[in-house]
Amino acid sequence: MLVAAAMAASCTGKKQAESTASDEKVLTKTVPAALRVIEQNEVYTSEIEPYKENDITPAVSGVHIDRILVDVGSRVKAGQLLVTLDPTQYNQQRLQYQTALDDYNRLVPVYEAGGISAQQLEQTKAALDVQKEVLDNLKKNIEMRSPIAGVVTARNYEAGNLFTGTPVLHVMQINPLKIIANIQEQYYPAVKLGMPVEIRTDIFPGEVFAGKVSLIYPALDASTRTFTVEVTVPNGNEKLRPGMFARSTFNMGDKEGIMVPDVAVLKQVGSSERYLYVVEDGKAERRSVKVGRQIGSDVDILSGVADGEQIAVTALSRLADGVEVEVKE
Incomplete structure (x- = not known):
């Protein structure tokens, strides 16, 4: 009887404890x-790029480089002569042209004296013009000029080397610079040309560089549902350099x-x-x-x-x- 009573008491205690636990909140x-x-400030990380860049390359291969007038780090202007190629063919053509020019100049007074016909003089002049055009083309081919103002960032040959296909020089325009951002499609109506953009870099902590939206691509990427925006960044002091990582902050307006x-x-x-x-x-x-x-x-x-x-x-x-x-x- 005592054992049964003890077991009953034990069961009752367990049920009470379980009930208390289940009722606990x-x-x-x-x-x-x-x-x-x-405030919808969206931040995009991307790489700073040169505003423009060009490879300086001859029009033909298999020619020898005569002179390279600049080096890595040189500042160049648009149209500046950077490289000359082997002038042998040009010099030969220049002598031929000079000979043809002398012949023409001798024929002019002969024509004026009635010694030759106008047709003969015109034929000689036409041949001279062809010679001049060939000479001008050869000069263009041996003179390599920079199409942009910028700085030389690569030089791959020395004077006397044979051109084998790799660009002789590479020129970058680093003022201004540009940044490419891929932005979610929901913000397409909010992004406008001229829109201000704040640029920050890890290398210059606490410093904010001002940029502006200069190009908005008209089509979206169907796979990522984003559109591409180009931001132009003035770089007069040239603190920023191509290849640096930057965070671009776009203010897309307010929302609730x-x-x-x-x-x-x-x-x-x-x-x-x-x-x-x-x-x-x-x-x-x-x-x-x-x-x-x-x-x-x-x-x-x-x-x-x-x-x-x-x-x-x-x-x-x-x-x-x-x-x-x-x-x-």
């Missing part, structure tokens, strides 16, 4: 989701958004789903949400939560859909 703290005006603390948003293991818990009538409700930009310690909720709803921010690991909660003041 999760203690959590909540904050209201808040509708706020958000539902903000909640970032600690309230959880990620479902094994998927990209984001969710949080809304507390209503003493119970937690699990809500899937679409998340936008983070601003400070808050995050913009694009869908799934309404203004003023109470969002759980503590004891999240103990919450589940439908669990009873007690809100800590």
Whole structure:
């Protein structure tokens, strides 16, 4: 009898403990989701590029380089002579042209004296013009000039080398510079020509460089749903250099958004789903949400939560859909 009574008492105690445990509510703290005006500053990381760049290359291969008049780091002007090629063929043609010119000049007074016909003089002049055109073309081919103002960034030959296909020089225009950004399609209406853009780099922390949108590509990339924008960056002091990484900040205007603390948003293991818990009538409700930009310690909720709803921010690991909660003041 004593054993039976003890067993009964033990069972009763366990049931009471289990009942107490099941009735226990999760203690959590909540904050209201808040509708706020958000400044849409979008940041894109990309590489700084020269505004223009050109390879300095002969029109024909298999020619010897006569002189290279600049070196890496040299400043050049548009139209400046940079390289001359072997002038042997040009010199031969120049002698032929000079001979033809002398012959023509001798025939002019003969024609004026009636010694030859006008047709003969015209034929001689036509042949001279052909010789001059050939000479001019040869001169263009042996003289390599820079099409842009800039700085020489590569030199691949020395005087006397045979040109084998690699550009002799490479010239970059580094004032201004440009940055290419690929922007989400939702911002296409917000981006305008002349729109100011702030440029920041890790190498110059705390310093902001001013740029402007100079080109907007008219078509979107169907695979990424982005469009390309070119930003021109003045570089008068030449602090910035091609190849540096930069962060470009575009102000896309203001919008209203539902903000909640970032600690309230959880990620479902094994998927990209984001969710949080809304507390209503003493119970937690699990809500899937679409998340936008983070601003400070808050995050913009694009869908799934309404203004003023109470969002759980503590004891999240103990919450589940439908669990009873007690809100800590």
